[in-house]
Amino acid sequence: MKKRTTIHDLAKQLSLDSSTVSRALRGSPLVKQKTKDIVNDLAIKLNYKPNRLASNLRSNKSNTIGVIVPRISRHFFSSAISGIEEEAYKKGYNILICQSQDKFKYESKNIDNLLHNRVDGLIISLSLETRDLSHFSELFESETPIVFFDRVPMNALEYRPIIKIVNDDEAISYNATTHLINQGCERIAYHSGPDSISIYNARLKGYYKALKKASIPILKNMIFYSNLMLKDGVDFARKILELKKLPDAIYSANDTTALSSMQYLKSQGIRIPQDIKMIGFSDEPASAMSDPTLTTVDQSGVEMGKVAVKKITDLIENREEMQLQSNQIITMNSTLIIRESSR
Amino acid sequence: MKKRTTIHDLAKQLSLDSSTVSRALRGSPLVKQKTKDIVNDLAIKLNYKPNRLASNLRSNKSNTIGVIVPRISRHFFSSAISGIEEEAYKKGYNILICQSQDKFKYESKNIDNLLHNRVDGLIISLSLETRDLSHFSELFESETPIVFFDRVPMNALEYRPIIKIVNDDEAISYNATTHLINQGCERIAYHSGPDSISIYNARLKGYYKALKKASIPILKNMIFYSNLMLKDGVDFARKILELKKLPDAIYSANDTTALSSMQYLKSQGIRIPQDIKMIGFSDEPASAMSDPTLTTVDQSGVEMGKVAVKKITDLIENREEMQLQSNQIITMNSTLIIRESSR
DNA sequence: TATTAAAATACAATCGATTGTATTTTAATA
DNA sequence: TATTAAAATACAATCGATTGTATTTTAATA
Numbered sequence: 001m002k003k004r005t006t007i008h009d010l011a012k013q014l015s016l017d018s019s020t021v022s023r024a025l026r027g028s029p030l031v032k033q034k035t036k037d038i039v040n041d042l043a044i045k046l047n048y049k050p051n052r053l054a055s056n057l058r059s060n061k062s063n064t065i066g067v068i069v070p071r072i073s074r075h076f077f078s079s080a081i082s083g084i085e086e087e088a089y090k091k092g093y094n095i096l097i098c099q100s101q102d103k104f105k106y107e108s109k110n111i112d113n114l115l116h117n118r119v120d121g122l123i124i125s126l127s128l129e130t131r132d133l134s135h136f137s138e139l140f141e142s143e144t145p146i147v148f149f150d151r152v153p154m155n156a157l158e159y160r161p162i163i164k165i166v167n168d169d170e171a172i173s174y175n176a177t178t179h180l181i182n183q184g185c186e187r188i189a190y191h192s193g194p195d196s197i198s199i200y201n202a203r204l205k206g207y208y209k210a211l212k213k214a215s216i217p218i219l220k221n222m223i224f225y226s227n228l229m230l231k232d233g234v235d236f237a238r239k240i241l242e243l244k245k246l247p248d249a250i251y252s253a254n255d256t257t258a259l260s261s262m263q264y265l266k267s268q269g270i271r272i273p274q275d276i277k278m279i280g281f282s283d284e285p286a287s288a289m290s291d292p293t294l295t296t297v298d299q300s301g302v303e304m305g306k307v308a309v310k311k312i313t314d315l316i317e318n319r320e321e322m323q324l325q326s327n328q329i330i331t332m333n334s335t336l337i338i339r340e341s342s343r
Numbered sequence: 344m345k346k347r348t349t350i351h352d353l354a355k356q357l358s359l360d361s362s363t364v365s366r367a368l369r370g371s372p373l374v375k376q377k378t379k380d381i382v383n384d385l386a387i388k389l390n391y392k393p394n395r396l397a398s399n400l401r402s403n404k405s406n407t408i409g410v411i412v413p414r415i416s417r418h419f420f421s422s423a424i425s426g427i428e429e430e431a432y433k434k435g436y437n438i439l440i441c442q443s444q445d446k447f448k449y450e451s452k453n454i455d456n457l458l459h460n461r462v463d464g465l466i467i468s469l470s471l472e473t474r475d476l477s478h479f480s481e482l483f484e485s486e487t488p489i490v491f492f493d494r495v496p497m498n499a500l501e502y503r504p505i506i507k508i509v510n511d512d513e514a515i516s517y518n519a520t521t522h523l524i525n526q527g528c529e530r531i532a533y534h535s536g537p538d539s540i541s542i543y544n545a546r547l548k549g550y551y552k553a554l555k556k557a558s559i560p561i562l563k564n565m566i567f568y569s570n571l572m573l574k575d576g577v578d579f580a581r582k583i584l585e586l587k588k589l590p591d592a593i594y595s596a597n598d599t600t601a602l603s604s605m606q607y608l609k610s611q612g613i614r615i616p617q618d619i620k621m622i623g624f625s626d627e628p629a630s631a632m633s634d635p636t637l638t639t640v641d642q643s644g645v646e647m648g649k650v651a652v653k654k655i656t657d658l659i660e661n662r663e664e665m666q667l668q669s670n671q672i673i674t675m676n677s678t679l680i681i682r683e684s685s686r
Numbered sequence: 687t688a689t690t691a692a693a694a695t696a697c698a699a700t701c702g703a704t705t706g707t708a709t710t711t712t713a714a715t716a
Numbered sequence: 717t718a719t720t721a722a723a724a725t726a727c728a729a730t731c732g733a734t735t736g737t738a739t740t741t742t743a744a745t746a
Contacts, residue, residue: 022734073422097424118395259632
């Protein structure tokens with residue numbers, strides 16, 4: 001590896017001290033303009049690039065934001081990461097991305113690893129298995145700012161201020177269900193994720209509320225729980241077909257299962273939306289490509305990612321003032337995208 | 344921020360020198376077992392975590408691999424990143440992920456940024472706009488190992504050894520086309536990406552070869568070029584419908600356009616696969632959900648990502664020997680997934 | 687021209703770990 | 717017990733940048 005130009009090389013060539021060069025490069029008012037000019041000129045000439053490792057060590061700032069998501073390749077998360085990357089790049093931060101694979105164990109390890117790397121802040125969406133925050137204790141102690149998004153802790157954390165960025169899950173879920181009711185549906189089956197997870201809990205609540213508002217009785221045998229994987233959609237559809245009386249609509253808490261349910265139902269001769277109307281959640285690319293195209297909720301992961309970075313950098317850069325604030329919950333607006341499957 | 348335990352804290356408490364503590368923690372044979380034990384015990388007790396910034400600075404290794412992809416949220420790339428993350432985590436490396444947004448300008452900036460951060464190696468898939476490697480010159484000079492994957496430079500780089508990981512694009516493209524021919528197709532339209540990009544170039548070649556092999560004349564008006572965005576699929580389908588004689592098959596160089604073409608064709612009353620058979624490329628999740636389901640090529644981005652990390656860490660850790668080797672091209676096997684759209 | 691304040695620069699310590707080498711301790715041998 | 721080699725530990729420098737403070741230079745004023 002070729003030796004890179006350092007601040008000392010510049011200093012020597014210009015018969016200056018490295019401290020003056022350092023200040024000159026960062027535009028400090030303590031340095032004369034003329035000196036700044038000659039330093040900058042030489043820096044460009046010798047292609048000087050500050051060594052981040054060194055400056056980070058000295059300033060005790062890693063200039064890095066840790067990001068933990070369940071799975072990078074899931075569309076919502078890769079969109080969020082995309083937004084995070086864009087915004088972090090703009091603000092001059094690097095991001096360190098880890099995936100928990102929806103396992104509590106990996107999530108713990110990831111947190112540990114990010115602590116090791118002295119990240120300035122953490123943006124995280126919790127794993128399916130996460131029910132408490134015991135594995136955050138060290139992170140809390142180190143006072144690293146944390147922003148939770150999408151899958152956030154269900155309870156407020158009294159002992160330290162925290163930022164949560166969530167979707168308006170309950171409200172949009174209410175809208176989605178109401179949309180089905182407006183289409184004349186009365187028997188609306190619901191496929192939920194684990195209700196220990198904030199988002200699924202909220203979506204379920206919205207569903208309940210809409211039924212209640214419309215005075216439609218809530219039938220417990222129309223509500224199913226799973227981890228919302230592809231095959232769960234098929235299982236769910238099978239169970240639906242075993243019901244004495246078929247539902248006239250199915251609402252699933254994600255698109256993956258909505259689509260796999262749809263596919264199975266179609267294979268069994270059920271017509272969508274004529275026999276059963278369907279709604280999913282998240283607006284996966286596949287949902288615009290299915291036949292019929294799937295009504296769903298656009299969550300805008302990109303935007304959520306950007307907001308998460310804005311918040312975490314606020315926390316990092318104005319630590320004092322921000323820390324004084326109490327828990328903060330930011331709610332993003334999502335949109336119901338009405339497509340063929342519910343018309 | 345609470346002060347973290349350092350190697351000096353341990354040293355002081357044990358009346359040892361920091362150098363001995365450092366060696367003890369890393370299991371150096373220069374330190375007595377008993378000393379190692381008491382050091383490790385205290386390290387656990389005080390929850391010591393080595394400061395990576397400091398050790399990286401000293402050892403002049405960032406322990407970080409830079410990753411540049413066109414877009415994080417594209418399924419193939421998020422899968423690749425997922426594989427990269429998994430393997431890098433196993434090997435104790437961090438990854439710094441950037442997206443070029445398929446722009447040459449951003450790709451340059453990303454390279455610059457990663458250089459700043461002194462990454463130990465770079466894994467990259469080139470942007471659509473990248474036609475030469477002029478923006479790599481500094482990286483080459485710094486002798487940072489590089490692994491290209493998927494979209495790789497078209498020409499061998501004589502002046503330095505480089506690893507490329509590619510799909511068997513040409514071969515699988517040949518197979519895909521032959522599959523259509525075997526299904527009785529003779530007029531196979533092809534929707535290509537820019538042929539300045541390695542993968543599209545190779546896929547086109549495979550298509551040509553298969554036609555030649557079957558003595559089917561190559562009709563230039565059946566071949567279209569675009570950037571393969573969603574709307575390009577619609578444009579392509581429109582042009583297809585304007586042809587005096589319709590093709591009996593369409594082969595698209597990615598799934599996104601294959602699916603949007605399919606959707607448009609269906610909306611115009613064309614039956615798939617009865618009137619026109621279709622094949623895409625990449626096995627996006629949507630392709631298993633469309634109606635008909637789309638025949639496509641499974642590229643296994645996850646596996647490619649893992650291999651990329653294995654290769655880059657080989658380069659980083661055995662720099663000398665590896666540098667002696669000449670250019671290396673690793674070809675991954677992909678699979679043709681035959682679904683309804685081509686039967 | 688001498689004095690003084692302000693501006694510019696240099697000095698020195700530091701961030702936390704690592705590493706070559708010097709020194710001390712321990713164990714082995716005469 | 718004295719000598720010597722080996723083992724264990726301490727010392728000191730270093731990675732490259734940053735920052736508080738001391739020193740020098742420059743400019744302003746008497």
